[in-house]
Amino acid sequence: MSWEQVYEQWVSEENLPEVLKNELAELKHNPETCEDAFYAPLEFGTAGMRGIIGAGINRMNIFTIRQATEGLARFMDAQNLETKKRGVAIAYDSRHMSPEFAMEAAKTLAQHGIPAYVFESLRPTPELSFAVRYFKAFAGIMITASHNPAAYNGYKVYGEDGGQMPPADADALTAYVREVENPLKVEVLSEEAAKTSDLITIIGEEVDTAYLKEMKAVTINQNLIDEMGGDLKLIYTPLHGTGKMLGEKALTQAGFKQFMLVPEQSVADPDFTTVKSPNPEEHSAFEYAIRLGEKENADLLIATDPDADRLGAAVRLPNGSYEVLTGNQLGAIMIQYILEAHKQAGKLPENAVVLKSIVSSEMATAIAEKYQTKMVNVLTGFKFIAEKIEQYEQDHSQTFMFGFEESYGYLVKSFVRDKDAIQALVLLAEVAAYYKKQGKTLYDGLQDIFAEYGYFKEKTISVTLSGIEGSQKIKELMAKFRKEAPSEFAGIAVSKTEDFKALTSRTADGQVEALTTPPSDVLKYHLADGSWIAIRPSGTEPKIKFYVATVAETQEESDNKLTAFEQAINKITE
Template sequence: MSWQQVYEQWLNEENLPENLKAELKDLNEDPEKCEDAFYAPLEFGTAGMRGILGAGINRMNIFTVRQATEGLARFMDAQGIEVKRRGVAIAYDSRHMSPEFAMEAAKTLAQHNIQAYVFESLRPTPELSFAVRHLNAFSGIMITASHNPAAYNGYKVYGEDGGQMPPADADALTKYVRAVENPLKVEVLSENEAQMSDLITIIGEEVDAEYLKELQTVTINQALIDEMGKELKLVYTPLHGTGKMLGEKALQQAGFEKFVIVPEQAVADPNFTTVKSPNPEEHSAFEYAIRLGEKEGADLLIATDPDADRLGAAVRLPDGTYQVLTGNQLGAIMIQYILKAHQQAGTLPENAVVLKSIVSSELATEIAKKYDTKMVNVLTGFKFIAEKIQQYEVDQSQSFMFGFEESYGYLVKPFVRDKDAIQALVLLAEVAAYYKKEGKTLYDGLQDIFEEYGYFEEKTISVTLSGIEGSEKIKALMAKFREEAPKAFAEVPVTQTEDFKALIRVTTADGHSEALKTPPADVLKYYLEDGSWIAIRPSGTEPKIKFYIATRAASQEEADQKIKEFEEAINTLTA
């Protein structure tokens, strides 16, 4: 059907909620917006399905949630009765329609006689990941749009290992979802049937208690916290999201006493009233935390995004102001501390491994080398880190120590199989306590790392290209870079190119090629003569194309200059 026919189908649907009916009428006045809402269904990317709230197959609403869940239910039907008994854990964040979407998912599953475990109130994404394994569920659903603006919501699907579904399973699930031709006709339990059903179980405090019990294992040096936990001054903001309840308990449980939570941002608010975007990557998200930090004389400011899977931090500089660190810098600081602390305690395994994405800093690799720890690179998407953890759990070949992505996602202990900002909150506080005991700040600690390993600098450029036209532009840009491969960036020659879609690595000098061993992904990576690298990939969940720049230099000034020149070269190539 054409998008116009799909629009008419929705317009004529008798059971459409009044808010969606009103929106459909408004869309009729704006053909461009109407087409964008109906031209194609939302797709699963590296982090599931995510989109703007509203009417249409390209929007997040109860019908697209039902369609996705109907696909999951049919996928589970095909697995047999035991899988259906194990059921699905469901959690949700503080966004508009999140509780409603969670219950719509549960009602859809129950229609198929599949058990659903629904959290009583909002919970962080990492707790959902934990709950899947804790409950021995077959799958999990998290209703969240992570760090996106207030107009968005989303739907993540988790496998039985607690990780987001890897490509093979996600592809199989997607086929079932797409086989649901009309989301308007998906059958679900009525509200009355849902209240009476034994197939929908409400969960909460008992899972919280088990998660918090596991969280105690994140602490490496309890004696250090016992000594410095009364001294470290910490400001924490959950940015109106799910992090407060477990984050506050986690810090108290670990032994940190002098932390304060930004009061204006402690309340769950789907409009994220105090921030332009609830994204801890952005400096503006720290405005209130910085204000409170200056008042309290805080050593460290920490922010978690609305579903508490990403964490950002700002460190106090010598002049008393605060600097927001990059995800790569935070990853390096945590890896350095973890490996050093375990080495000193005699608890660093011989087969220790750290995992990171292919677009994350090589500073982490240099640190791992010093501690004789293996570094494994995986594709972007924490599901690939979770896959490796599961593999190591089965074959016992490596001992997982840490996993991270440059986009502010970290995992310390594998009782969760996704990014976990609550774990990172506790660990980073411990790292700050370590440096405070030495009379240093985290900023000083980062400078020590740079002086030892070199000045690594990275920058991500995200270009937003919305709608149908934007989607085509992103495809055209990726095609252009493949067909007209750059020979240099800022006059620095390209020595090697990796195409993760074609699964090939080519050396520029002699044309020698070899196969890449990762799953296919729409990513290009260029290695340059000076040791820098540049990568390009479309976002899996947002209408963006991303350019990653990474370099290494003998000084901060030289690194900054290189980043500036590479950024200008990219702007020229994409103009």
């Protein structure tokens, strides 16, 4: 069917909600936007789906939610009866339509006789991961668009280990989702039946209590917090999202007494009215926290994104201003503290392991090596970290200490199997207390790390290419890099090229080795000076990302290299 025919199919649907009927009428007068909404189904991949809220098959609405959940239900129907009885845990964040989407998913599952455990109100993504394990559910659904702007929402599926579904299961699920040709015809339990159905269980406080009990293990040195918890001044902003309730309770439980929440951003708000984008990676997201931090002379500012799986932080500089750290810098600071604290306590396991993505900083590797701790690199996507944790728990080959991605995702303890900003919030506060006891800030701690391991600096360059043409342009760029492989960047030779789609590692002199990761559309260029550049299309947004990493003996030299690499990439993508 053409997009025009699909549009007419929606217009003629009798049971369409009034808000979608009105939007369809408006779309009729804007052919370009209408085509974008109906030209192809919203892509459902290994990370689920994410898109603009609205009418159409390429939008987030109750029908695309039903379609995705119908695919999950059919996937579960193909399992045995005991598997179906385990059910699905469902949580949602503070975005527009999130509660409605969560209940539509539950009603779709119930139509198949599958139980659903639905949170009573908004909860963080890591608590959904925890809930899957707590209820021994077969799967989990998280309604969230992470740190995207207010117009978006999304749908993520979790496996029985509490991690996002691994590739094999995700591919099987995707196939079932794509079998559902017409989302308008997916049957769901009626509103009346849903209110009395024993297949839909509303959950909340019981899971919160169980999660917070596990949170106690995140603290490494309770004596340190008992001593410094009343002195450390911390500002925390949940950026209008889900982090407030659990974050506040977790900090109090750990023993921190001098933290303040940014009042304007502590209220759940689907429009994120105080920020352009609720993304803790961006300096602008810290505007209100910085204002309050300067007033209170705070040691540390922390922000979590709307579904509280990512965490960003700003540290106080010697002149009293604040600097937002990168995800790589925060990862390095936390790894350094975790390994040092365990070593001092005589509790660093001989088989300790740290996990990170292939596009995260090698500064973390240098730190791990000092503590004779193994560093394992996995593909981008926290599900690959979760897979390794599961493997280690089964074969006891390694003891998990920490996992992180440069995109501000961290995990300290494995009772959750996805990024957990609540865990990172409590740990980073402990690290700040550790430095404060020495008369230092986290900024000082980072400078100590640079002085010992070298000046590592990284930057992610995201090029947004929206719509039909954008999607094609991203594919063409990846094909171009594979066909015309660069031999140098900014005058520095490429010493090795890793193609994670072809699963090959090729050195400049022609030696080829096989890569052992699952296939992924990523290219990584290792340069002769220890720097590297990686390229990959985003799995959840219409972007192609360039990851640039440098290392040098001085900060100035590292900065200069980064600028030169960025200029070289800009020329390539012009």
